[in-house]
Amino acid sequence: MSSLPATSTTTRTGPPPEARLGERARRAARFVARLLALLLLGSLWAPEAGAQVTRATLTMRVDRTNVEVGALFRLHVEARVTGAGGNAQVRLPDLAPFELISRSESPPVQIMGLGGGVRVDTTTRYQLTMRAPRAGTFTLSPASLVAGGRTFTSEPLTIQVGGGAEPSGPASLPPGNQVDGMQFDPDGFIRTWVDQASPYVGQQVTVTVYLYSRGRLRGTPTITQEPTTEGFWVQDLLPPSRTLQDERQTVGNTTFNVYVLRRFAAFPLQPGELMIGGTALTLTQNALFQILGGGGEPELPRAGSPVRITVRPLPEEGRPPGDVHVGELSLAAELDRSQVATGDAVTLTVTATGRGAMEQVRIPPPTMDGLRVLEPEIRDSFGHPDDVVGGARVFRFLVVAERAGDYPLGPIEVPVFNATHGRYTVARAPALTLTAAGNAVDEDVGGGGGEATSANGGSRATAPSFGPIHTHSELSRSHGALVTQPWFPFAIALGPLLFLGGLLVRRARQQAEREDPSRAPKRARKLAKKHLAAARGHVDADEPREFYAAVAQALKEALEGQLGHPVGSLTHPELGATLRGRGMDEQVVGAILDELEGCDFARFSAVGVGAEEMQVCLTRARTLIESVARFVPIPEDE
Amino acid sequence: MTRPGLTACALLLSALSAGAASTAHADSLEEIFARANTAYFGGDFDAAAESYGELVELGVVDADVAFNLATSEARRGRYGAAVQHYERALWLRPGDDDAAAGLEEARGALARRRARQQGEAEVDSGPPLAEAVFGGVSRDALAIGVVVFELVLFGALFGLLFVRRESARLLLGIVAPLSGIVFLVCGVGLALRSGWLEEGPPAIVLAEGAPLREGPSRVADERHRALEGQRAWVLGAEDGFSLVRVPGLGEGWIADEQLGLVRPPNQ
Numbered sequence: 001m002s003s004l005p006a007t008s009t010t011t012r013t014g015p016p017p018e019a020r021l022g023e024r025a026r027r028a029a030r031f032v033a034r035l036l037a038l039l040l041l042g043s044l045w046a047p048e049a050g051a052q053v054t055r056a057t058l059t060m061r062v063d064r065t066n067v068e069v070g071a072l073f074r075l076h077v078e079a080r081v082t083g084a085g086g087n088a089q090v091r092l093p094d095l096a097p098f099e100l101i102s103r104s105e106s107p108p109v110q111i112m113g114l115g116g117g118v119r120v121d122t123t124t125r126y127q128l129t130m131r132a133p134r135a136g137t138f139t140l141s142p143a144s145l146v147a148g149g150r151t152f153t154s155e156p157l158t159i160q161v162g163g164g165a166e167p168s169g170p171a172s173l174p175p176g177n178q179v180d181g182m183q184f185d186p187d188g189f190i191r192t193w194v195d196q197a198s199p200y201v202g203q204q205v206t207v208t209v210y211l212y213s214r215g216r217l218r219g220t221p222t223i224t225q226e227p228t229t230e231g232f233w234v235q236d237l238l239p240p241s242r243t244l245q246d247e248r249q250t251v252g253n254t255t256f257n258v259y260v261l262r263r264f265a266a267f268p269l270q271p272g273e274l275m276i277g278g279t280a281l282t283l284t285q286n287a288l289f290q291i292l293g294g295g296g297e298p299e300l301p302r303a304g305s306p307v308r309i310t311v312r313p314l315p316e317e318g319r320p321p322g323d324v325h326v327g328e329l330s331l332a333a334e335l336d337r338s339q340v341a342t343g344d345a346v347t348l349t350v351t352a353t354g355r356g357a358m359e360q361v362r363i364p365p366p367t368m369d370g371l372r373v374l375e376p377e378i379r380d381s382f383g384h385p386d387d388v389v390g391g392a393r394v395f396r397f398l399v400v401a402e403r404a405g406d407y408p409l410g411p412i413e414v415p416v417f418n419a420t421h422g423r424y425t426v427a428r429a430p431a432l433t434l435t436a437a438g439n440a441v442d443e444d445v446g447g448g449g450g451e452a453t454s455a456n457g458g459s460r461a462t463a464p465s466f467g468p469i470h471t472h473s474e475l476s477r478s479h480g481a482l483v484t485q486p487w488f489p490f491a492i493a494l495g496p497l498l499f500l501g502g503l504l505v506r507r508a509r510q511q512a513e514r515e516d517p518s519r520a521p522k523r524a525r526k527l528a529k530k531h532l533a534a535a536r537g538h539v540d541a542d543e544p545r546e547f548y549a550a551v552a553q554a555l556k557e558a559l560e561g562q563l564g565h566p567v568g569s570l571t572h573p574e575l576g577a578t579l580r581g582r583g584m585d586e587q588v589v590g591a592i593l594d595e596l597e598g599c600d601f602a603r604f605s606a607v608g609v610g611a612e613e614m615q616v617c618l619t620r621a622r623t624l625i626e627s628v629a630r631f632v633p634i635p636e637d638e
Numbered sequence: 639m640t641r642p643g644l645t646a647c648a649l650l651l652s653a654l655s656a657g658a659a660s661t662a663h664a665d666s667l668e669e670i671f672a673r674a675n676t677a678y679f680g681g682d683f684d685a686a687a688e689s690y691g692e693l694v695e696l697g698v699v700d701a702d703v704a705f706n707l708a709t710s711e712a713r714r715g716r717y718g719a720a721v722q723h724y725e726r727a728l729w730l731r732p733g734d735d736d737a738a739a740g741l742e743e744a745r746g747a748l749a750r751r752r753a754r755q756q757g758e759a760e761v762d763s764g765p766p767l768a769e770a771v772f773g774g775v776s777r778d779a780l781a782i783g784v785v786v787f788e789l790v791l792f793g794a795l796f797g798l799l800f801v802r803r804e805s806a807r808l809l810l811g812i813v814a815p816l817s818g819i820v821f822l823v824c825g826v827g828l829a830l831r832s833g834w835l836e837e838g839p840p841a842i843v844l845a846e847g848a849p850l851r852e853g854p855s856r857v858a859d860e861r862h863r864a865l866e867g868q869r870a871w872v873l874g875a876e877d878g879f880s881l882v883r884v885p886g887l888g889e890g891w892i893a894d895e896q897l898g899l900v901r902p903p904n905q
Binding site: 339340341342404435436437438465466469470471472473474475476477478481482483488491492494495496498499502503505506 | 667668671672675676678679680681693697698699700702703705706709710712713720736740743744777778781782784785788789791792793795796799800828832
């Protein structure tokens with residue numbers, strides 16, 4: 001026996017594979033459990049985490065950065081905070097260079113987060129209406145927001161103020177970011193807009209009251225309080241009965257239906273601070289809007305804020321004496337007669353035309369020794385084109401000349417102040433002269449050769465009355481009647497000459513036909529072709545009655561041309577006899593008579609005749625006319 | 639200076655003075671009119687009538703001037719002249735209510751005066767045929783009517799010569815006679831208003847009892863005596879007299895200053 005060399009091996013011993021898999025699963029399960037626990041703990045911390053400010057934005061803007069002195073502009077500040085919105089504080093910028101006219105603040109709007117957590121977003125808006133009292137460049141300091149222990153600031157704004165005040169155009173809706181003296185309400189609010197912040201006494205201020213509504217109005221809102229206008233003379237610019245029309249406009253992020261409730265012209269009667277009071281009403285939202293969750297109550301009371309206006313007095317420098325009209329004015333004066341017998345009355349008419357408070361215009365009666373002037377009769381015709389009040393005021397004075405003499409009336413003057421240019425002018429009507437002569441008018445006849453008046457005045461009862469004379473005359477030197485004009489006889493002769501010419505032409509034509517017998521048939525053929533062309537037109541227009549009439553006429557024209565005399569008055573048998581007597585072929589005669597009879601019948605019973613049938617008839621007529629053209633009639637005397 | 643030289647100087651001076659005089663009196667028509675009105679209002683009807691007459695002599699043919707002259711004459715008691723100028727005003731401006739009223743008033747005053755003087759009076763108060771029928775229509779309107787409807791008439795006749803369509807001929811056949819009728823009416827009216835059918839220009843006797851003589855002479859025998867305000871037709875003129883025919887009286891020669899033409903000369 002022999003021996004082999006030895007080898008060594010290592011073997012490990014452990015758990016079996018199935019056991020290892022189970023261990024991994026258990027580890028994974030433990031990991032997931034911890035993770036879930038962590039998440040659960042984290043969710044519990046969420047409120048605390050949400051209670052901290054995570055984000056904030058502060059914006060400050062103006063509707064315009066270039067304004068005129070005295071003009072209004074709007075400052076808009078918006079603060080949005082995500083987080084501890086309830087603790088946020090907004091500090092507005094220093095408004096020292098400007099006058100604050102009005103201020104409004106919208107309540108904070110909070111939006112809650114979804115998904116079980118509490119997250120608060122808060123938005124606060126401020127609208128400030130301001131006015132620049134003097135020219136210059138001004139910087140608004142930044143607004144600031146303190147929230148969650150942190151301070152947020154906006155950017156500063158620079159405002160350029162220059163020139164004179166210009167009124168804003170009232171023609172269209174003011175921009176959405178101009179909100180005057182109102183309390184913003186997302187369901188609706190009232191806005192009072194004034195085009196002049198600082199007018200002169202007597203200058204027109206246009207006031208418009210708008211209603212901003214989220215929904216369409218159902219019916220006319222009930223106005224419970226009209227805007228007060230103490231210290232103003234007012235004229236409405238809208239018709240008393242009208243349908244409210246709405247326009248859409250967005251204010252901030254909200255779109256509204258905007259209605260014009262009131263528009264009137266207000267003329268301040270005194271300088272100083274005057275108020276246009278706020279309007280109050282009750283409005284009803286559209287029912288459909290409510291169904292769709294538009295929110296709001298069925299009836300909403302709303303009130304607008306008053307608007308302050310600073311009225312400037314008229315400048316003293318250069319001011320003429322008397323009552324000054326503010327606006328535009330022109331005067332015209334006329335007398336119905338410039339000469340009058342003493343004791344007679346004349347009418348002085350003064351017409352004032354212009355813009356502004358025309359109803360306040362006064363024309364004092366002219367005063368003069370020897371004249372008695374009665375109080376005038378006044379007639380007004382006012383309007384307001386383009387929302388500017390104006391028109392005409394006519395004064396009629398009765399003027400009685402109590403003594404003979406010449407009386408200068410006028411010039412009539414009214415001082416006017418142009419608010420746009422800030423200047424005084426004088427509206428003037430030139431002077432007129434009234435001449436009164438003689439004693440008071442006597443009805444009796446005077447002068448030599450007149451009738452005698454009896455001592456007891458018996459003739460006075462039957463004294464003739466002559467006059468008054470005409471004080472205006474064109475003093476024309478000639479009475480150029482048409483009859484005396486040199487061209488009149490020629491105009492009279494024109495008609496007879498025309499007729500005579502027609503007679504001559506006709507005579508010449510007949511003469512030519514007698515000399516050239518072929519002329520008549522040629523002309524007849526031409527006429528026949530013309531009638532056939534008309535018949536073709538009637539086919540296209542589907543007019544059978546007219547068609548057959550034209551065909552019959554064409555045939556008769558052709559026959560008349562060949563025969564040399566009319567055939568329209570002949571009956572068909574007579575026509576047939578005539579044609580046979582003149583040598584026409586019997587077949588052609590028969591065809592012509594058949595065609596004419598067919599046309600007569602079809603004319604009066606043309607219902608249902610088609611275009612094809614008419615076309616066939618047209619072709620037959622054409623063939624017949626050619627046959628007639630070839631026909632040479634035997635002379636009649638043979 | 640020689641005689642010719644003196645003569646020349648005299649002539650020159652007279653020409654200059656005449657020129658100056660004419661310049662001094664060359665008021666404008668408006669000034670004369672205003673002066674006449676002032677005189678009227680002042681009660682100086684003589685001066686007023688003179689000034690209005692001056693306008694007429696200067697060639698003014700105007701209804702207002704004629705009316706004022708008539709009224710001034712009436713105020714003076716010269717009713718014949720008043721009738722003359724009121725009729726002229728109506729001829730210049732047919733339908734003038736003021737002139738018509740004044741004419742009626744003047745004729746009425748004439749009648750009353752004559753009645754007081756003679757116990758009874760009869761005044762020619764009826765307007766001539768032309769005035770009665772066509773009084774409210776101007777001559778120009780009648781002339782336009784004549785021309786237009788004559789053209790329509792002869793145009794329709796011209797059409798009848800050449801138009802062959804029955805319907806057109808029927809229409810022309812209706813238009814022609816209708817337009818002919820209107821043409822005739824306008825023609826007659828124009829003839830009456832223009833005086834073409836009158837035997838002479840119409841005139842008014844201005845003086846009461848104006849003699850109608852055998853011949854154009856103051857020594858000629860009287861045939862008749864016309865009344866103030868009476869209408870006359872001028873048949874001729876010679877040596878400051880006019881041969882007239884007065885309806886109801888006859889013919890005779892009357893002094894021109896006792897007769898007033900209704901229509902302005904050369905009209």
